[in-house]
Amino acid sequence: MNILIMGPAGAGKGTMSDLILKEYDIPHISTGDMLRENVRKGTDLGKEAQSYMEAGKLVPDSVINGMVEKRLQEPDCQKGYLLDGFPRTLVQAQTFAEIADKIGKPVEAVIALEVDFEILKERITGRRICPKCGAIFHMKNHPPKVEGICDECGAELSQRKDDTVEQLKVRMDEYEKSTKPVIDFYEGKGVVTHIDAANKPAEVFEKIKEALGKID
Numbered sequence: 001m002n003i004l005i006m007g008p009a010g011a012g013k014g015t016m017s018d019l020i021l022k023e024y025d026i027p028h029i030s031t032g033d034m035l036r037e038n039v040r041k042g043t044d045l046g047k048e049a050q051s052y053m054e055a056g057k058l059v060p061d062s063v064i065n066g067m068v069e070k071r072l073q074e075p076d077c078q079k080g081y082l083l084d085g086f087p088r089t090l091v092q093a094q095t096f097a098e099i100a101d102k103i104g105k106p107v108e109a110v111i112a113l114e115v116d117f118e119i120l121k122e123r124i125t126g127r128r129i130c131p132k133c134g135a136i137f138h139m140k141n142h143p144p145k146v147e148g149i150c151d152e153c154g155a156e157l158s159q160r161k162d163d164t165v166e167q168l169k170v171r172m173d174e175y176e177k178s179t180k181p182v183i184d185f186y187e188g189k190g191v192v193t194h195i196d197a198a199n200k201p202a203e204v205f206e207k208i209k210e211a212l213g214k215i216d
């Protein structure tokens with residue numbers, strides 16, 4: 001099962017990814033992790049990437065594509081893969097499609113998580129985090145026992161700087177602008193399933209399984 005998952009911050013992409021990985025026994029391929037690993041191992045592509053990063057430049061698509069191509073041919077990808085955070089642009093999607101076809105691992109399903117703006121707003125602006133132990137609460141959905149205090153360690157809870165309506169709007173606009181061409185590209189291949197991610201995680205995951213079940 002070759003899957004690509006997309007969704008704006010706050011749509012529960014991390015939770016759904018974990019559930020998919022367990023259910024289908026496939027590896028999680030995120031370009032961030034892949035970059036770090038290549039750099040750590042000192043591969044040729046890693047060294048090349050590092051030279052760009054040290055110069056404060058973006059790592060070019062050609063390097064990322066090379067890493068993805070290698071990564072998808074590793075033994076743990078035999079049953080498939082879950083791509084996350086890549087491809088990010090239309091050009092990346094087009095080039096990646098060529099590579100994936102070449103190695104016989106084209107994307108079979110794109111799961112596009114969608115959440116209504118109002119719901120995302122509630123999820124994000126109600127979020128409180130513990131700066132000391134990292135515990136996450138929500139004023140309405142998962143409030144701490146004592147208002148403003150971490151259940152785990154007693155520290156005072158705070159709000160992430162960018163968990164505001166204004167920042168959310170900016171992030172959503174950016175997300176839509178950048179991912180629309182990618183989603184359209186895969187729409188053209190007939191592999192996209194739009195999933196309403198506003199429901200409970202278990203319900204959302206049922207919908208995902210239903211969509212993926214149609215592939216086999």
Ligand SMILES: [Zn+2]
Nearest residue numbers: 130133150153
């Ligand atoms: Zn805490």
